[in-house]
């Protein structure tokens with residue numbers, strides 16, 4: 248064990264802290280290829296590194312010093328499902344040791360439709376995974392091609408069907424506002440998803456991220472993004488169509504059938520603390536936010552030489568903690584219980600947040616219902632531009 252790394256302390260853990268994290272995120276940084284819109288921390292087509300990565304991850308996890316039970320565990324990436332069965336078994340055994348799931352806990356895996364087969368699903372389920380999040384993005388062949396996805400609509404249909412027959416909970420990611428996409432194409436995706444028997448959907452407007460190939464192609468006008476009004480129309484269509492078919496819109500980008508909200512993500516939005524492991528992983532423990540190096544090779548090199556993979560560490564002041572808790576909480580459609588929080592919030596933060604809330608209610612972007620402050624439909628649409636005002 249690399250006790251000289253002393254990661255527990257770096258992460259913000261101290262033994263007197265009364266509420267240990269009960270959520271954990273693990274980043275698996277591998278994909279078969281890199282989609283043009285993606286700037287996540289990952290290596291494409293580097294199966295040769297799988298074993299070395301699991302060894303590095305084992306070192307990082309061993310810094311927990313003892314098993315730390317969690318209520319939710321999220322295996323994201325990248326494409327965690329890419330690992331072949333023996334390595335998947337090794338990974339899940341490692342996680343079951345260091346981050347044992349409490350009874351009734353939620354353990355999610357992000358999976359590519361091509362990896363979702365009866366044998367892999369049974370393996371994942373037997374080892375404790377009970378929720379699958381499918382990176383499908385669309386059922387339209389041309390849109391899938393435009394997004395450079397490596398599966399067909401039929402393969403996605405088959406994957407959903409297989410996942411539903413084995414897992415308790417099946418979620419699908421859908422992207423809207425892909426280049427050349429029309430509102431009709433998006434509406435068809437929504438209708439298809441509704442009829443697929445899913446119990447959770449995450450919908451994201453395509454973003455052009457620095458570092459992703461689409462970013463440069465947009466700058467050189469090879470890609471023409473969908474205009475803002477059309478993108479807005481698509482977002483509102485998702486809210487209306489999914490809400491009228493039994494999905495609760497519970498977070499800006501997330502929709503769930505009753506009792507099927509993603510509990511792991513809710514921990515972030517509640518402002519709880521969480522562990523995180525793997526390249527680029529960001530954690531929040533004991534009021535300290537820290538982030539690992541995003542380069543997989545550098546992450547490994549550091550762990551292999553007894554160095555910390557953490558490259559950023561910030562201890563949040565009480566003021567910052569409350570501001571962030573407000574902003575994350577407001578992403579949920581039910582809003583935050585601001586009236587009950589007020590007596591705990593330092594006076595200066597309380598006053599500045601109250602002033603902003605009043606302004607945003609005036610604009611029709613927020614409203615107060617009993618003791619909660621919430622976004623309105625008008626506010627949902629502009630929400631991204633509001634948060635920085637609360638964090639200052």
Ligand code: SF4
Pocket residue numbers: 277278279280281282285286287289324325326382
């Ligand atoms: S979008 Fe998903 S599948 Fe594509 S490169 Fe990024 S993480 Fe991998």
